[in-house]
Amino acid sequence: MQEWRLLFRLVERDLRSKYVGSLLGIFWTVINPLLLLLVFTFIFAIVFKAKFGASGGIGLSALYIITGLIPWLGFQEGVVRSASYLIENRNLVSRVKFPVKVLAGVPALSGFLGQMIGFLVLIVWAGVKGKISFPALALVPLWMALQLGLALGISYFLSALSVWVRDLIQLVPVLLLVWLYATPVFYPASLVPEKFQLVILLNPMAHLVEGYRMLLLEGGFPALGSSLYLSGSALLSLGIGFWTFSRLKKGFADRI
Numbered sequence: 001m002q003e004w005r006l007l008f009r010l011v012e013r014d015l016r017s018k019y020v021g022s023l024l025g026i027f028w029t030v031i032n033p034l035l036l037l038l039v040f041t042f043i044f045a046i047v048f049k050a051k052f053g054a055s056g057g058i059g060l061s062a063l064y065i066i067t068g069l070i071p072w073l074g075f076q077e078g079v080v081r082s083a084s085y086l087i088e089n090r091n092l093v094s095r096v097k098f099p100v101k102v103l104a105g106v107p108a109l110s111g112f113l114g115q116m117i118g119f120l121v122l123i124v125w126a127g128v129k130g131k132i133s134f135p136a137l138a139l140v141p142l143w144m145a146l147q148l149g150l151a152l153g154i155s156y157f158l159s160a161l162s163v164w165v166r167d168l169i170q171l172v173p174v175l176l177l178v179w180l181y182a183t184p185v186f187y188p189a190s191l192v193p194e195k196f197q198l199v200i201l202l203n204p205m206a207h208l209v210e211g212y213r214m215l216l217l218e219g220g221f222p223a224l225g226s227s228l229y230l231s232g233s234a235l236l237s238l239g240i241g242f243w244t245f246s247r248l249k250k251g252f253a254d255r256i
Contacts, residue, residue, distance in 0.1 A: 007102045007109070014110045032064075032073070034121075042125045043186075052188050052213075063126060067216055068185035068209040070122060071144075074115025075151050075205065076176050078108035082155035083162045084170045090256040100249055101156075109195035110153040112148050128215055133219030140215050143222075147208055153237025160245040163255045185209055 052064035055227075085107050092098050119140075126132050153178045160167040186190070192200055200206045207230045211222035 003099050003102050006099065007105060008108040010103065011109045011113065014106050015113065016099070018110075036153040040157055046186065063131065063217060064188075064213060065186055066122060066181070066200035067126075069212050070115055071208060071212055072180060072183065072185050072205070073118070074111045075147060076180070077114065078151045079111075079154050079158065080173055080176060081107035081111070082159045084169045086159050086163055087166075087169075087256060093256050094253050100252060101245065104156050104245060105152055106160075108148065108151040112151065114143075116144075117143030122216070131217045131219075133215075136215045136219050136221060139221065146230050149234035150204060150208070150230075150237045150239070153239070153241035154232070156245040157237075160248040160252075162253055164248065165201075171175050173255060181204065182206075183209060204230055207233075242251045 052061045082104065086093055086100070087106065089103060092103055093100050094212050102160065123132065123137070158168060158172060162172075182199055182203055187207065189197075189200050189210060207222070207226045211226060211230065214220045
């Protein structure tokens with residue numbers, strides 16, 4: 001219980017520190033994805049004419065894009081920051097009695113909470129467009145839990161490994177950029193050529209994004225196979241992440 005309280009306190013401190021001195025404060029968690037939405041809607045929906053849904057209008061395409069973009073940004077923020085988070089907080093890591101395993105979970109949780117604010121705006125927007133189905137909406141928290149599990153596992157893995165391999169701090173953002181464009185965030189999965197469909201099928205973030213669109217915009221439920229694959233990916237991520245962290249944490253104080 002004490003470790004949980006410490007975790008929430010650290011996450012709160014992390015959220016506050018991101019917006020110190022900012023006039024708009026936490027509202028940037030809403031403004032940033034909206035600004036990105038304008039850019040990517042112009043590029044993909046207007047220039048490249050990527051059409052989502054039955055009508056394929058620009059407004060609907062924008063809604064589909066931001067439904068994929070918001071969870072990706074929450075996931076990306078936690079994963080990128082995790083690679084350097086222990087090193088940045090070396091003063092805490094070097095303390096003998098400090099529970100380092102709590103510290104490693106802060107970036108993923110902080111990014112996840114920022115995403116939840118963006119989701120509230122998304123749900124209101126989708127409701128105005130008449131796209132919200134309340135039975136399907138009830139399953140969104142479960143989908144978010146799977147996303148958090150996936151992000152936490154990767155964060156624990158990277159935070160531990162980057163203490164030993166500092167190049168990961170530079171490499172992770174590049175890999176995530178490749179991962180982003182291999183995920184149908186800005187384009188529908190149906191546009192991917194058949195010979196590359198395996199990439200989509202093996203990508204857990206593709207299942208996550210498509211599931212969010214199904215639940216929030218289409219009033220349906222993700223396919224059982226997709227749900228099981230995402231659940232298995234989240235559990236595998238957590239298992240590998242926690243195992244790697246527990247194996248390497250004894251040497252953190254010396255390496256940092």
